[in-house]
Amino acid sequence: MQWSDLWTALGLVLIIEGILPFLSPEAFKRYVASMQELPASSIRRFGLVMMVIGLLTLIFVRQ
Numbered sequence: 610m611q612w613s614d615l616w617t618a619l620g621l622v623l624i625i626e627g628i629l630p631f632l633s634p635e636a637f638k639r640y641v642a643s644m645q646e647l648p649a650s651s652i653r654r655f656g657l658v659m660m661v662i663g664l665l666t667l668i669f670v671r672q
Contacts, residue, residue, distance in 0.1 A: 630637040
């Protein structure tokens with residue numbers, strides 16, 4: 610893996626993460642507020658699932 614690949618991936622993450630707040634700031638605010646009510650274990654589980662999906666996607670794409 611080259612550094613340019615890493616920077617490309619980080620750039621794409623920032624673009625994707627910025628879509629909802631750009632298109633619908635009010636919905637984004639509601640989403641963030643609802644996250645505060647979830648227990649930490651649920652948020653941690655969600656993060657783990659997202660990382661596994663991302664890893665599987667990378668493995669699939671890179672083969």
